[in-house]
Amino acid sequence: MLRSASLCAAPTRLATMHPMTDKKAQQYGVTPQSVDFNDWYNEVVKKADLADNSPVAGAMVVKPYGSALWERIVRWLDDEFKAADHESLIFPTLIPMDFIMREADHVEGFAPELFTVNKIGTEVLAEPYVLRPTSETIIGHMWSGWLNSYRDLPFLHYQWGSVFRAELRTKAFLRTSEFYWHEGHTAHATQQEAQAEVRMILDLYHRFCRDILALPVVRGEKTASERFAGAVSTFSIEGMMRDGKALQSGTSHYLGQKFSRAFNVKFQTAAQAEEFAHTTSWAISSRIIGALIMTHGDDKGLMMPPNIAPTQVVIIPIGRKDNFGEMVAEGDKLAAELKAQGVRVKVDRRDGVTNGFKYNDWELKGVPVRIELGPRDLESGVLVVKNRTGDDKETLPRAEVVGGIKARLDGIQAELLQRATDFMLENTVTVDSYDEFKAAIESGKWVRAFHCGDPESEKAIKDDTKATARNVPLDDAEFFAEKEEGVCVHTGKPAAYGKRVIFGRQY
RNA sequence: CGAGGCGUAGCGCAGCCUGGUAGCGCAUUUGGUUUGGGACCAAAGGGUCGCAGGUUCGAAUCCUGUCGCCUCGACCA
Numbered sequence: 305m306l307r308s309a310s311l312c313a314a315p316t317r318l319a320t321m322h323p324m325t326d327k328k329a330q331q332y333g334v335t336p337q338s339v340d341f342n343d344w345y346n347e348v349v350k351k352a353d354l355a356d357n358s359p360v361a362g363a364m365v366v367k368p369y370g371s372a373l374w375e376r377i378v379r380w381l382d383d384e385f386k387a388a389d390h391e392s393l394i395f396p397t398l399i400p401m402d403f404i405m406r407e408a409d410h411v412e413g414f415a416p417e418l419f420t421v422n423k424i425g426t427e428v429l430a431e432p433y434v435l436r437p438t439s440e441t442i443i444g445h446m447w448s449g450w451l452n453s454y455r456d457l458p459f460l461h462y463q464w465g466s467v468f469r470a471e472l473r474t475k476a477f478l479r480t481s482e483f484y485w486h487e488g489h490t491a492h493a494t495q496q497e498a499q500a501e502v503r504m505i506l507d508l509y510h511r512f513c514r515d516i517l518a519l520p521v522v523r524g525e526k527t528a529s530e531r532f533a534g535a536v537s538t539f540s541i542e543g544m545m546r547d548g549k550a551l552q553s554g555t556s557h558y559l560g561q562k563f564s565r566a567f568n569v570k571f572q573t574a575a576q577a578e579e580f581a582h583t584t585s586w587a588i589s590s591r592i593i594g595a596l597i598m599t600h601g602d603d604k605g606l607m608m609p610p611n612i613a614p615t616q617v618v619i620i621p622i623g624r625k626d627n628f629g630e631m632v633a634e635g636d637k638l639a640a641e642l643k644a645q646g647v648r649v650k651v652d653r654r655d656g657v658t659n660g661f662k663y664n665d666w667e668l669k670g671v672p673v674r675i676e677l678g679p680r681d682l683e684s685g686v687l688v689v690k691n692r693t694g695d696d697k698e699t700l701p702r703a704e705v706v707g708g709i710k711a712r713l714d715g716i717q718a719e720l721l722q723r724a725t726d727f728m729l730e731n732t733v734t735v736d737s738y739d740e741f742k743a744a745i746e747s748g749k750w751v752r753a754f755h756c757g758d759p760e761s762e763k764a765i766k767d768d769t770k771a772t773a774r775n776v777p778l779d780d781a782e783f784f785a786e787k788e789e790g791v792c793v794h795t796g797k798p799a800a801y802g803k804r805v806i807f808g809r810q811y
Numbered sequence: 812c813g814a815g816g817c818g819u820a821g822c823g824c825a826g827c828c829u830g831g832u833a834g835c836g837c838a839u840u841u842g843g844u845u846u847g848g849g850a851c852c853a854a855a856g857g858g859u860c861g862c863a864g865g866u867u868c869g870a871a872u873c874c875u876g877u878c879g880c881c882u883c884g885a886c887c888a
Contacts, residue, residue, distance in 0.1 A: 332837095332849055333849085342881080342882075343881090346880095346881080357879080357880070359878085359879070360879095361878085361879065361880090410888090413887095413888055414888070416812095416886070416887090417886085417887080417888090437888075438888065469887080469888080471886075471887060472812060472885080472886055472887080473882095473884095473885095473886080473887085479887070530888095531888085532888045533888050534888085535888085538888085552888095555888075557888085587888090620847095622846080622847055623846080624845080624846060625845085625846085628846090656846095657846095657849095658845090658846055658848085658849070658850060659846065659847060659848065659849095660846090660847090660848035660849045660850085661848085661849045661850090662848090662849090663848050663849080664848075664849050665849085676847065678847060679847095680847075681847090688847075697847095810887095811887095
C-alpha cells in the first residue's frame with residue numbers, strides 16, 4: 305500500500321518542495337517526476353490501476369488495466385514466435401533442487417534467491433523442490449530424453465508462465481519476487497545455428513520494442529561479468545528511463561554446450577558421432593511494463609503507445625441531465641465507426657462525474673486520443689480531439705476525425721518513439737577521461753567509453769560510481785555502433801571490443 | 812540481508828510523547844442544484860487502530876515479537 309512512508313521518508317525535502325503538502329495535490333494526480341521519480345512511479349502504478357501490492361512480500365497483483373496491457377504484449381510476441389516456427393509447451397513450476405545444482409555458474413547465480421519446497425503436509429521431503437527461477441535445467445532434463453538424432457533438431461520451444469526469485473528489494477513490474485514472462489529454449493546441432501537463433505530473437509525483441517512499444521533500445525552484448533548465470537554469451541536490449549537509468553528490457557543467451565553437458569542433451573550426427581546440443585534461452589518479462597511506464601510517462605501519468613494501448617481512443621459524451629443519454633448514444637455511434645476500422649475505443653458513460661475528472665482520469669491511464677462529443681459539436685458536425693502527447697484541443701469536422709483516426713494514432717506512435725529516442729541520445733555522452741565519466745554518471749546520463757574488458761575494473765567502476773557496463777552495441781545496432789579503437793577510460797590499457805561500451809546506472 | 816522510516820475508514824492524514832468516549836479532509840450512499848478541465852449544499856453509512864503476545868483496573872498510545880510497505884546500502888539471471 306502506498307502509505308505515509310513515501311511521503312515522510314525525507315522530511316526536509318518534504319517540508320520545502322513536496323507538492324503533496326497541498327491538500328488538493330494530495331488528492332489528485334501524482335508526484336511530479338522531477339520531485340521524486342520513485343514516488344512518481346509507485347503512484348502511477350497504483351493510481352492508473354495497473355497493479356496493487358499483495359500480502360505476499362514483493363509479489364504484486366496485476367489489476368485489469370495492467371492485465372489488459374500484458375495480454376496485448378503476450379499476444380504480439382506469441383504470434384511472432386509461432387510465425388518463426390517456435391512451439392509452446394508447459395513445464396512444471398516445481399523443479400527438483402538438485403537440477404539447479406548441476407551447472408556450476410547457474411547455482412552460483414540463483415542459489416541465494418530460490419524459494420524451496422521441502423515439505424508436503426507434515427512430511428519433510430528428502431529431495432526438496434524449488435519454485436523455478438527459470439527453466440533451463442528441467443527443460444534440459446526432458447530434452448535429453450527426447451533427443452536422439454540430428455534429424456530431431458532444432459528444438460524451438462518456449463513457454464509462458466511465472467518464475468520466482470526472492471529479490472531483497474522489490475518494485476512493481478521492475479523487480480518482483482514472482483514475475484511473468486515467456487522463456488524461450490532452443491537446441492541446435494551447431495554453434496552457428498544456435499547463435500543465429502540468439503540473434504534472431506534479439507532482433508525480434510528490438511522490433512517489438514521499437515515498433516510496438518515505441519521504446520528505443522540498444523542491442524548489444526553483455527560483458528563477461530554481466531552474463532546470465534550459465535551462459536557463454538548474453539545479449540540484451542537496453543532502454544533509458546526518464547531518470548536516466550538503464551533498464552535491461554530483454555535478453556537472449558547463447559548457452560553453448562554447458563547445459564546440454566549438465567543434462568546430457570546429446571544426439572547422433574550424420575557422421576554417426578555423438579555430440580552435445582548447442583542451446584539458447586531468451587526472455588522478456590513483465591518488467592517491460594516498467595520500461596513502458598518510465599520511458600513515456602509524464603507528470604499526468606501514463607502515456608500508452610497506440611500500438612499497445614488497451615484503449616486507443618476514449619470518447620467523452622458531454623451533456624446535461626436532459627441530453628446526456630442522447631450524447632452517450634451519439635458516442636456509441638461514433639465508437640462503432642471507429643471500431644469498424646479496428647480501433648480500440650471506449651465510451652465513458654459515467655454519469656455524475658464531471659468532464660474534467662474524466663479527462664484527468666484517462667490522461668492518468670495514458671489513453672492516446674480523447675474525443676469530446678457535446679450538443680454544440682453535434683449541432684455543427686464537429687468533434688473536439690486531443691492527443692495525450694500534446695496540450696491543445698482541436699475542433700475538427702466529424703468525418704475528418706473518423707477518417708483520420710488511424711493516421712492520428714500512427715502519428716502519436718511515431719512521436720513517442722521520436723521523443724524517447726531524442727531523450728536517450730541527449731542523455732548519452734561520449735567521454736575519454738575517468739573524471740568526465742564520473743561527472744556524467746553523477747548527472748544521470750549514460751556514458752560511452754572505452755573499456756579494457758577487465759571484470760575487476762568493471763567492479764571498481766561500479767563501486768565508485770554505481771554504474772555498470774550495460775552492453776557493447778552490436779555492429780548493426782541502431783545506436784552507438786561505431787567501431788573505434790582507444791584506451792580504457794579506467795585503466796589506460798588498450799580497449800577491448802573495438803568500440804565504446806555503454807555504461808549507466810541501472811534498475 | 813544491514814541501516815532508517817512508516818502501517819489508524821477506500822485514499823491522504825491527525826491522535827501516540829504525557830494510557831481513559833477513535834477524529835479530520837477526500838471518496839462512498841441518499842436528496843437537491845450542477846456539468847465543455849479534477850463541482851456545490853445537506854444528511855447518512857463506514858474503523859478487530861497490520862498481526863500476536865506482554866505491562867496495566869484500562870492500550871491506537873508503553874514494551875517485545877512478527878508481517879507488510881518505502882528509502883539508502885548490499886544483492887539483482
